[in-house]
Amino acid sequence: MHELSIAQGIWDIARQHLPEGERIQAVKVEVGLLSGVVPESLEFCFEMVVSDTPAKGAQLIIDRIPIHAGCRDCGADFQVEGATFLCPSCRSPNTRVTAGADLRVVEIELADTKGKAS
Amino acid sequence: MSIITIERRVLEKNDQVAQQNRDLFRSHGILAVNVVSSPGAGKTSIIEQTLDTLGGVMKVAVIEGDCQTDFDAQRVARYRVPVVQIVTNGGCHLEAQLVRNALAAMELEAVELLIIENVGNLVCPANYDLGEAMKIVVLSTTEGEDKPLKYPGMFRNASVLIINKTDLLPYLAIDLAALRRHALAINPDLLIFETSCTTGAGIADWCGWLQARRAGSL
Numbered sequence: 001m002h003e004l005s006i007a008q009g010i011w012d013i014a015r016q017h018l019p020e021g022e023r024i025q026a027v028k029v030e031v032g033l034l035s036g037v038v039p040e041s042l043e044f045c046f047e048m049v050v051s052d053t054p055a056k057g058a059q060l061i062i063d064r065i066p067i068h069a070g071c072r073d074c075g076a077d078f079q080v081e082g083a084t085f086l087c088p089s090c091r092s093p094n095t096r097v098t099a100g101a102d103l104r105v106v107e108i109e110l111a112d113t114k115g116k117a118s
Numbered sequence: 119m120s121i122i123t124i125e126r127r128v129l130e131k132n133d134q135v136a137q138q139n140r141d142l143f144r145s146h147g148i149l150a151v152n153v154v155s156s157p158g159a160g161k162t163s164i165i166e167q168t169l170d171t172l173g174g175v176m177k178v179a180v181i182e183g184d185c186q187t188d189f190d191a192q193r194v195a196r197y198r199v200p201v202v203q204i205v206t207n208g209g210c211h212l213e214a215q216l217v218r219n220a221l222a223a224m225e226l227e228a229v230e231l232l233i234i235e236n237v238g239n240l241v242c243p244a245n246y247d248l249g250e251a252m253k254i255v256v257l258s259t260t261e262g263e264d265k266p267l268k269y270p271g272m273f274r275n276a277s278v279l280i281i282n283k284t285d286l287l288p289y290l291a292i293d294l295a296a297l298r299r300h301a302l303a304i305n306p307d308l309l310i311f312e313t314s315c316t317t318g319a320g321i322a323d324w325c326g327w328l329q330a331r332r333a334g335s336l
Contacts, residue, residue: 093306
């Protein structure tokens with residue numbers, strides 16, 4: 001259940017990029033499948049964290065990133081399926097995770113502010 | 119509608135503090151290890167055995183992380199080593215800043231080996247760098263051989279696996295060879311020790327390695 005501190009971290013980063021007086025209607029994040037974060041739980045926590053902020057009600061758009069690895073022996077790049085990190089080309093266990101371990105805030109989408117159009 | 123591109127890692131703040139901790143450990147010649155496991159696997163017992171073996175040989179200090187209580191700090195304090203208890207109040211993992219705060223209460227010049235006992239949890243602590251040289255994952259024989267496959271993040275991020283409670287093997291159906299195979303499939307670089315804190319089996323090997331690792335890490 002570290003989604004609460006992850007949600008807090010997402011908001012801490014997002015608010016640093018939010019221009020004065022603007023509101024956020026969506027935050028896009030990348031969640032690696034090896035990051036140990038449960039997306040549904042993250043959505044729940046995010047809603048709670050921003051409930052009293054200019055991002056109240058903002059949608060959390062979660063892009064789930066598959067785990068990719070590279071083989072240190074034969075150089076093949078592959079997507080990790082299930083729980084095996086073996087290289088599918090040469091069966092080597094000597095592999096390095098290249099994607100899917102990270103959590104990133106990609107972008108924020110600002111809400112259309114009333115009165116700006118007129 | 120306007121979009122502002124950010125592209126920042128969520129845990130960047132934790133990682134920055136972890137790097138500061140790491141620099142601090144390096145400048146003081148401290149080997150810091152982050153001990154992780156599910157609740158009840160035997161982290162505290164292994165730390166007690168380690169203190170019993172290395173306490174007179176090396177200057178050891180301990181940081182204890184728990185959701186509640188200072189029971190573990192009390193257990194460890196009996197070995198007359200500096201110990202700081204972090205109570206996370208329900209928090210499921212230690213973060214770099216909590217360790218940094220704990221370090222402020224420690225005399226770092228008097229430490230060669232710092233053992234950080236994380237909150238019992240095989241998921242969340244995997245992603246929080248505390249500035250340690252390595253994660254040590256403890257798995258007890260009663261937990262079954264499938265755990266590395268169920269918690270790949272933790273086993274992938276650890277450098278050492280301690281299979282604990284080997285004295286119970288005669289009573290269990292666990293396939294130890296399969297456990298090793300699964301762990302190495304997730305992380306072929308894992309160094310594996312087998313211990314029993316009841317009989318003391320394997321503790322000398324583990325402590326000998328830890329001592330050598332600290333000597334080589336300087």
